[in-house]
Amino acid sequence: MSLIVQKYGGTSVGSPERIKEVAKRVKRWRDKGNDVVVVVSAMSGETNRLIDLINEINAAGASREKDVILSTGEQVTIGLLSLALESIDCPARSYTGTQACIRTDSAYSKARINAIDESKMRADLEAGNVLVVAGFQGVDAKGNITTLGRGGSDTTAVALAVALKADECQIYTDVDGVYTTDPRVVANASHIAKMGLEEMLEMASQGSKVLQIRAVEFAYKYDMPIRVLSSFDEGDEGKSTLVTREEDVMEEVLVRGVAFNRDEAQLTIEGVPDQPGVAYKILGAIADVNIEVDMIVQNVSSDGFTDFTFTVHRNDYDQAKKALCELGEEMGANTCRGDDKIAKISIVGGGMRSHAGVASTMFKALSDEGINIRMISTSEIKVSVVIDEKYLELAVRTLHEAFGLDKI
Amino acid sequence: MSLIVQKYGGTSVGSPERIKEVAKRVKRWRDKGNDVVVVVSAMSGETNRLIDLINEINAAGASREKDVILSTGEQVTIGLLSLALESIDCPARSYTGTQACIRTDSAYSKARINAIDESKMRADLEAGNVLVVAGFQGVDAKGNITTLGRGGSDTTAVALAVALKADECQIYTDVDGVYTTDPRVVANASHIAKMGLEEMLEMASQGSKVLQIRAVEFAYKYDMPIRVLSSFDEGDEGKSTLVTREEDVMEEVLVRGVAFNRDEAQLTIEGVPDQPGVAYKILGAIADVNIEVDMIVQNVSSDGFTDFTFTVHRNDYDQAKKALCELGEEMGANTCRGDDKIAKISIVGGGMRSHAGVASTMFKALSDEGINIRMISTSEIKVSVVIDEKYLELAVRTLHEAFGLDKI
Numbered sequence: 001m002s003l004i005v006q007k008y009g010g011t012s013v014g015s016p017e018r019i020k021e022v023a024k025r026v027k028r029w030r031d032k033g034n035d036v037v038v039v040v041s042a043m044s045g046e047t048n049r050l051i052d053l054i055n056e057i058n059a060a061g062a063s064r065e066k067d068v069i070l071s072t073g074e075q076v077t078i079g080l081l082s083l084a085l086e087s088i089d090c091p092a093r094s095y096t097g098t099q100a101c102i103r104t105d106s107a108y109s110k111a112r113i114n115a116i117d118e119s120k121m122r123a124d125l126e127a128g129n130v131l132v133v134a135g136f137q138g139v140d141a142k143g144n145i146t147t148l149g150r151g152g153s154d155t156t157a158v159a160l161a162v163a164l165k166a167d168e169c170q171i172y173t174d175v176d177g178v179y180t181t182d183p184r185v186v187a188n189a190s191h192i193a194k195m196g197l198e199e200m201l202e203m204a205s206q207g208s209k210v211l212q213i214r215a216v217e218f219a220y221k222y223d224m225p226i227r228v229l230s231s232f233d234e235g236d237e238g239k240s241t242l243v244t245r246e247e248d249v250m251e252e253v254l255v256r257g258v259a260f261n262r263d264e265a266q267l268t269i270e271g272v273p274d275q276p277g278v279a280y281k282i283l284g285a286i287a288d289v290n291i292e293v294d295m296i297v298q299n300v301s302s303d304g305f306t307d308f309t310f311t312v313h314r315n316d317y318d319q320a321k322k323a324l325c326e327l328g329e330e331m332g333a334n335t336c337r338g339d340d341k342i343a344k345i346s347i348v349g350g351g352m353r354s355h356a357g358v359a360s361t362m363f364k365a366l367s368d369e370g371i372n373i374r375m376i377s378t379s380e381i382k383v384s385v386v387i388d389e390k391y392l393e394l395a396v397r398t399l400h401e402a403f404g405l406d407k408i
Numbered sequence: 409m410s411l412i413v414q415k416y417g418g419t420s421v422g423s424p425e426r427i428k429e430v431a432k433r434v435k436r437w438r439d440k441g442n443d444v445v446v447v448v449s450a451m452s453g454e455t456n457r458l459i460d461l462i463n464e465i466n467a468a469g470a471s472r473e474k475d476v477i478l479s480t481g482e483q484v485t486i487g488l489l490s491l492a493l494e495s496i497d498c499p500a501r502s503y504t505g506t507q508a509c510i511r512t513d514s515a516y517s518k519a520r521i522n523a524i525d526e527s528k529m530r531a532d533l534e535a536g537n538v539l540v541v542a543g544f545q546g547v548d549a550k551g552n553i554t555t556l557g558r559g560g561s562d563t564t565a566v567a568l569a570v571a572l573k574a575d576e577c578q579i580y581t582d583v584d585g586v587y588t589t590d591p592r593v594v595a596n597a598s599h600i601a602k603m604g605l606e607e608m609l610e611m612a613s614q615g616s617k618v619l620q621i622r623a624v625e626f627a628y629k630y631d632m633p634i635r636v637l638s639s640f641d642e643g644d645e646g647k648s649t650l651v652t653r654e655e656d657v658m659e660e661v662l663v664r665g666v667a668f669n670r671d672e673a674q675l676t677i678e679g680v681p682d683q684p685g686v687a688y689k690i691l692g693a694i695a696d697v698n699i700e701v702d703m704i705v706q707n708v709s710s711d712g713f714t715d716f717t718f719t720v721h722r723n724d725y726d727q728a729k730k731a732l733c734e735l736g737e738e739m740g741a742n743t744c745r746g747d748d749k750i751a752k753i754s755i756v757g758g759g760m761r762s763h764a765g766v767a768s769t770m771f772k773a774l775s776d777e778g779i780n781i782r783m784i785s786t787s788e789i790k791v792s793v794v795i796d797e798k799y800l801e802l803a804v805r806t807l808h809e810a811f812g813l814d815k816i
Contacts, residue, residue, distance in 0.1 A: 016464035050484065054491065057424050057427060057495065058491035061491035065487040065490040065494070065502055068490075069483070069488065071483075072484050076461070076477050078473075079474065080473075080477060082470070082473040083462065083469035083470065087466040087469060094476050096476070144507075145507075
């Protein structure tokens with residue numbers, strides 16, 4: 001007998017009919033002898049409806065009140081799914097974030113889970129119930145309702161799985177797992193049956209949208225296996241991807257997949273005096289306007305002056321450029337410029353740790369296609385490059401083929 | 409400086425525009441130096457939308473889950489009104505039933521308020537906030553969400569007013585107060601500026617729909633003055649009805665108003681043996697099928713046999729008739745019959761206590777119009793009669809005139 005935590009996203013519970021389908025699936029897992037805890041999102045469209053109401057009244061208002069409003073989306077779904085389960089003779093009880101004692105900090109709209117008191121839920125499980133828990137929400141120490149931010153339902157599911165010591169956390173989505181790259185860009189992308197949590201962490205941070213990065217971080221930290229499945233499969237034996245601790249992934253491959261994103265923009269400041277503290281001064285100016293920096297490259301100084309390049313989210317581009325150029329003038333920099341037509345591509349794979357030559361294969365493949373590399377950044381199990389946005393699809397296909405990912 | 413609890417119904421908060429209007433009104437009351445606690449219903453239409461979702465999935469499902477779903481309607485409104493208040497520089501904080509510590513029993517969908525722990529709200533008021541509390545909902549001892557049933561927002565407002573020792577509980581509706589009878593039936597019905605809580609209690613139980621009877625019961629029990637106002641008045645000096653303790657109502661009038669309802673049906677059983685326990689036996693059979701009885705009349709026995717007549721809600725008519733006739737057969741009654749085309753009319757007034765002759769004036773006025781009285785029931789401050797439904801409007805107009813209610 002296993003304890004399974006399942007999470008169903010907004011599309012999976014998007015209508016009364018879909019909710020009934022989810023109920024049947026939950027019951028099948030339970031009938032096999034498992035204890036089941038289900039985490040659900042708001043019905044698709046509902047969160048946007050609530051955001052529209054908020055924006056009609058006070059778009060810039062208190063996040064505390066917005067969280068009170070937005071958390072109702074999931075609250076409706078937990079009640080409806082519990083009713084659907086009851087109607088097919090599967091005893092169920094719903095839990096709001098408050099009732100599930102999902103304690104968070106008080107950072108409304110982007111709260112972080114501090115602890116879960118699972119005693120009440122465990123008693124309810126032992127009484128034979130399926131538990132249906134509202135994703136995306138929690139409660140702070142003073143009883144205020146908080147939300148974890150969009151996509152936070154994945155995080156709720158993993159956190160509950162950890163707190164309840166579940167055997168597996170199943171994330172139901174509209175795709176049947178993780179692929180070597182986005183199948184919309186590379187038609188023959190390969191399905192990955194099993195991969196490491198650290199690899200998934202890099203894939204998610206580098207732009208793969210299958211799992212929320214915070215959920216993967218949580219799973220990685222607590223070694224919780226995640227299985228990605230499609231809620232549109234008819235049966236329960238369809239394709240899936242098991243994301244698990246590294247030692248459980250038997251075949252460690254060189255490159256697991258190609259991730260990419262078009263959400264970043266590049267900023268460069270040239271000819272600043274190469275003195276101690278210059279990086280701090282530049283990045284500090286960006287941090288002061290509350291903008292996060294992703295990749296950072298500083299060239300080796302030749303003549304007492306240095307160049308400095310970094311990327312930010314494309315939404316922050318204008319504001320970051322203004323802050324940077326004001327600072328550049330103050331510091332006597334030669335030029336200050338930026339480009340928001342870039343793309344970042346990453347190859348990720350646990351096997352890179354012990355194999356040299358992966359980066360050079362990547363650079364050669366891109367060079368052979370005449371694709372210029374603007375920035376490079378590496379970690380133990382990934383290599384990322386920034387290129388012109390217009391070459392994105394070509395670069396993804398090129399790398400996918402260069403590393404033989406279509407033949408897995 | 410006064411503490412005022414205000415309640416706004418679903419029509420008053422039916423759109424973002426209406427919510428902004430409510431915010432302005434709340435701020436005006438606050439700017440006059442009052443502490444203000446606002447209780448709100450779900451936006452009009454929202455509760456029905458949620459009920460439709462429930463019915464698509466499992467109409468006969470657990471009330472616990474239905475309450476989880478239905479309570480979200482008010483939760484959205486408290487957030488939106490708080491945002492609207494913030495946008496006009498009026499600091500506000502929302503409270504769900506759980507957060508307001510409105511403790512109820514566990515009778516889902518029709519819970520009763522046991523206690524309110526107001527300490528947190530009081531601290532928030534002292535910090536200068538307007539409090540916006542979700543009506544219609546509470547929390548049981550185990551943290552389950554409960555609802556008070558439809559119209560329960562009035563009860564929430566009065567209960568909060570009592571717990572916070574408010575100076576006045578203002579109920580905003582789509583009418584500007586209580587009238588001597590329904591103005592849709594009698595065009596020259598008079599507006600009542602001030603009346604007693606006991607009178608209002610009788611008016612509400614006899615069919616006046618302006619205030620929920622449970623809310624009036626609560627106010628009567630704890631002597632909390634209620635003011636009925638229209639949320640559609642432009643200013644705050646419009647007409648209203650103050651419902652207050654009897655000694656505060658200076659002019660005690662003979663008859664305050666004419667209330668009526670068409671929601672009842674009449675059942676009669678004739679020729680049952682007049683033995684001790686017969687009333688218990690008959691009403692017990694009705695109670696056994698969970699039906700509430702309103703008026704009861706038993707004629708004096710002449711020949712060892714008696715007749716027994718009572719009324720039930722029209723929705724329960726078929727079921728009650730079936731139960732009664734089965735029992736009648738068993739008891740050897742002569743006949744068992746019913747009529748669901750009846751109406752109940754009541755005259756209510758605190759002055760009746762000390763004046764005789766009110767009932768006879770009523771009966772004569774009806775008799776002069778050829779209206780037959782089927783049943784009579786009296787209390788200290790009301791006389792109710794049951795008549796044919798078709799005479800309802802005529803009877804209301806006749807009584808309204810007979811007691812001079814158009815000349816107040």
